[in-house]
Amino acid sequence: MLGNTKRLLAFICIAFIFSITIYFNYLNIKTVYVGLSLSEVNGHYEVTNLVPSGAAYYAGVKLGDRVLAVDNEIGKISEVLADNGRLEQVNQIEIERNGGKKIIAFQHSNELMGQLFSFVLMPIIFFMFTIVSLLLVGIRAFTHNRFFYPVLFLAILSLSMVSGMLSSKQFILSQYVITISMLFLPYLYFKIAYIKIKTHSDSTTFRRYNWVYTLLTIVLVGINLYSEENEHVGLIFGSSFLFLITCLIGTFIHGLFLKKTRPYITTLFVSLLLAVGPFTFLTLLPELVNSNWSLEAEVAILFIIIIPLIVVYLLATDTFFIKYFSLYRSFYFFLLSIIPSLLSVGIFLVFVNAREYEFMLVHLFYVYILLGLLTFFSKDILDRKLRIRIPSVRSYYHESLTKFSELLKQEKEKDHIMKILKNEATAVLGLKQAEIRTYSKFHKNVFDPVKGKVSWFIVEDGNKKYVLHGNLRKLKWLNAHQRDWLFIVSSYISMKFENLRQMDEVIEELKVLEGNQEENKWVSALFFKWSERERLHLALDIHDTVLQDLILHARQIEVYRNQLKPDHEEAFQLKIQQIEENARDLILITRETLEEIQPLDSMTKTLKQRLQEFVDMKIVRSDFHIHFSYLINEELTSDLQTNIFRISQELINNGIKHSNGSKITLNIEKQVDYLLIQYNDDGIGMKKRISKENNQNLGMFGIQKRVLASQGECLFHNKDGMGLDVQIYLPLHLIDS
Known part of the structure; x- marks a missing residue:
C-alpha cells in the first residue's frame, strides 16, 4: 500500500507523463517526416x-x-x-x-501511408495500451506498487515511442526525453518483477539488486544527458542501454532460481528476450559497430509491442495468476489477428503496385496485427471488467477457479478464506451486497431459493455453517454454469477446511505425545529431518549474503591498502594490514561454519572425509589433542550418516567448550549387530543431570534425544575430575543392505 503523500506523487507522475505524451502525439501527427x-x-x-x-x-x-x-x-x-x-x-x-x-x-497524402503507420499510428497504439492498463486497474494504480509500476512502465514506454518519432524529426526536447525514458525502461521492468519477488520471499540479494540498479540507472541517465552535445552521443546511449538490458537479463536469470516466483520471472524474461532481441542484435548493435543496421529501426521496434501486450494481459488476469493461460491466449489472439492482416495486404497487392509501397506493406501488415491484438485484448479486458458473460462460455469460470485455487493455497485463516470467496463471488457472479453469514449447524432454511437473490451453502465447520448471500444484478436465478462454479468453489473450501482441521489435530496429538517417551521417538526423528532442511537453507543464506559481503569488504580493504603511498605512517599501514587479516580470518571461519552446518546430502564428500576435516579444523582452532578413528567399510543410509555426523560434532564441540581438558578420543566402529560411537575426554566430567533446562548440558540432551529417535541407546559414565566416557549404540538395521 502507498501512503497518502506517495499516492499524490504517483498521481502527479502519471498525469505529467500523460500530458507530455499527448502533447508529443499532437506534434507527431501535425508534423510530416x-x-x-x-x-x-x-x-x-x-x-x-x-x-x-x-x-x-x-x-x-x-x-x-x-x-x-x-x-x-x-x-x-x-x-x-x-x-x-x-x-x-x-x-x-x-x-x-x-x-x-x-x-x-x-x-500527409496517400503516398505517405507507410509513414503514417510507423510514425503516427504506432505511438498511438502504445499509448492506447497505457490507457487500457489504467482503466483496468483504476485507482489501484495510485495505491499499490504492484499496479503502479506496470502502469508507469507502459506510460514511459509510450512516451519513449513517440519521443523517438519526434527525435527523428529533429525536435530537440524529444531527444532529451527519449534518452531519459529509454534508460529508465529496464529499471521499471525490473521493478515489476522485484515487487512480485518481494511479496513471496525476503531476498536480501534482490534488495541489493534494487538499490544497485536504481543508482546505476540514475548515473547512466546523468552521463547521457551530460554527453548530449558530444559527437559520440549515440555510442554512449547505445552502450548504456545495452548494459542496463544485460544487467536486467542477469537479474532475471538469478530470479529463475526462486521457486515461488519462477513462473512470473519466466513470463517477463521470455517477453523481454522476444521484444528486445531483434532491436538489439539487428538494429542497435550493427548501428554501433558499422553505422549500418541489418533491420530498419521502424520494423525492429514493432517487436517491442510484445512487452506491453504481456504486461497489460498480466494485469488483466489479476497480475500473474495464470501464466500459461496468458501466454496461450496471447498466441491464440495472434493467430486470429494474422488472418485479417493477410487479407488486407492481399487486397492491397491486387489493386496497388506493390513495388512502390514495399515499406508501407511491411508496416501495414504489422499494424493490422497489432490492432487485432489490441482489439481482442480490449474485448477480453472489458468482458472481465464489466462482467458481461454469455452463459455458454465457460472459459471465464475456469480462469476464476484457477485464480481462486492459487489464492486458497496461501491462506490459513478461515476468515480470510471467506473474504476471498466474497470478493470473487462479487466479481464473477456480479452480486450486489454479497456477504458470508454464519449459522448454527442446526439452523434450517438458510439457503432456500428466492427470486433475484442468492443463498448458497458453502461449508460446515464444527457447529457452524457458512452461507453466501447476495442480490443478482440482472438475472432472476443463477444459471447452470454459475451453480457449477459455486459448487466447485464450495468443494475447494470444504477440502481446505478439512486440511486445516487435520493439521490442528496433528498439532494437538504432537502436544499429547510430547511427554510420552516411546511415542515421541518418531516425532523427534521427524523434527531432526526438518532441522537438516533448515540447516541447508541457513547455509545457502549465509553463503549468499554474509560470506559474499565479507569477501567484498576484504577485496575493498586490499585495494585500499595497495593504493596507500609508501610515505604513509607505518603504524597506519600495519593497522590496515591487521584489518585485512581479520577480514580473511572471518571469511575462513564463515566457510568452516558453512562446512559444519551443511547437511551431508548436499556434499560430495564421504562421511569419513567430512568427520576428518571437522576434527582437523577443531585441532587447529583449539588447544585439544583429538584422536579420531572411523572403522566402518559398509555403505550407510543417509539418515544414519547424518545422525553419526551430528552426534560426533556435538560430542567434540561440547568437550572443547565445557570439559576443561586437553585430550579427546572419538572412535566409530561396527560391532556384531550395532554401531558403536565411543567418546572420552580427560576433563572435569558432568556435575549436573542431563536435561533441557540445564544450559551447560543442553548439547548432551540433544544427543540423547537424537539417539533415542534413532532407536538407539546412549550411556554416560561420569567420573568427577577424571573425564567423561560416552557409549552410543545405533542399530544396524538402519544400514543399507
Missing part, C-alpha cells in the same frame, strides 16, 4: 541523402537538388538545419534542378 539531409557546397545547400520513407522522397526530391528556400524564406535554411545536416519541421522547400526552379510541399 521529411527525411532530407543537406550539405553546403560552394555557398549553396544540396540534397545529399534521402530516406525512402520520407516525404521528400515521395514528393520527387532527388539527390543533388539545390535547396534555395524553406517555407518561402531564403535565409531560413541555416536556422532550421540540424547539426547533422537533417532538414525537418518544414512545410515546403524551393529547389533548383537543371536550371529550373520548383516548389515542393510536404503534407
